[in-house]
Amino acid sequence: MMNTARKIWLIGVGTGNPAHVTIEGMRALRDAALILVPHKGQGKDDLAEIRYRIIAASGSQAKIVHFEYPKRDPGLPYQERVASWHDEIARRWQAAIAAAQTDGPIALLVWGDPSLYDSTLRIAARLQPKPAVQVVPGITAIQALTAAHAIPLNVVNGSVHITTGRRLRADGIPQGEDTVVVMLDGQCSFQSLDPEGVHIWWGAYLGSDKQRLIEGPLGEVGNDIVQTRAAAREKHGWIMDIYLLRIG
Template sequence: MLELFLVGIGTGNPDHLTREAENAIRGADLVLLPHKEDNKAELAQVRLTLLQQLGVDGGRIAHFDMPLRRQTGDDYDNQVDEWHDAIARRWQASLAAHLPSGAGRVGLLVWGDPALYDSTLRIASRLGLRSEQVKVVPGITSMQLLCSAHGIALNEIGAPFLVTTGRQLRDHGWPPGVDTLVVMLDGQRSYEQVSEPDVEIWWGAYLGMPQQLLMRGRLAQVAAQISARRAQARQAHGWIMDIYLLRRPGKRS
């Protein structure tokens, strides 16, 4: 029987792997390793280095190129569905080529945690596997790493917080009923559109990695600095993974 292990690896720092994650990776007959555009080759290298440190030899690694997502038109949901279908086909092609018997333990390394703002589970659902064939191994999230790096509590005493995306913040503004927002997947710097003068921001990029960047302060005062630092880092590395926490004034951290 085919078993698919979706293994959360945090930001790729081997010190952040759980023992369950290590065992799942070491025990895999095959590990699927995606490659993105050339300017993001460092991402694949992080995964490859992690696999090598865990003793996974090259014969158990199936490399494949990630398809590009169509970004024309205003049908975002359809674009994502098409993209996920295309990724699932790449997985199926790799499985057919490397596990022709259709049996074995397959690992796929997932940034952060497979359950938080990640679509690996949705893509896996396209493979026609039964629920017991898909195993999820949780990982440390960038949200946890951000708070630990800045030395702050995620939530206020008895207060809720909201995890959202840059797209949601841009299109709908600050959600009602919460004073703390954690914003992920924000390639468009949506924090620049927050006009409340006293909001504070805690920003981090490449969390847990050697090139980690951290900035914090009154949003109105540091937003431009964060944007400039972000652009420099993306130019230098070809990619960036960042996240930030916004908190309205008067809230203790």
């Protein structure tokens, strides 16, 4: 049974390249007593395998327990759907932890960084009794994207707006913004924009041997990105991608 002294380490593992995991992250994996690994269903075995490779590279001797990731209920309104999904993930964490019957720190490997566009912290807050949560930061998809394209994130004296595909479709590019980073976009929402004067840098499977990069004026490369993304997702069964838009 977990008590209030039980520690949970949320370890950012970047975009899946073991070389991108920090020394602190590798040390946390070695010091963990239990590591929880989600399995996301048929066609997404690669995601679990990447986690297992990172664990192996760390030299960890922790007990590894996997749990099945639940699916969202498409019949619910968006906010309610996400909240219900998070509740169920927390229940599965709790069940996996209880079944493992171990003492000591618990670790979960989080894509990118747990503090940026990730819900792991919100899920951990649902556990009862509440554990002591520690975040081990990792390389973000934003860092991996700008590094892969060898571009700076911002222009001189410019701001950066980070959003999702859902918000981009609903709101467009906020007035006055010159750099917009779009995450969690399964619908290529840049298609809803007026492409005039917009440059895009897109990347998928960043830092891996599957990495794909496309950049150019949105009006010229937008369709190429849509087609490349669809083909890659069909081939691998999953995709993680991100893009940066520069206006002007």
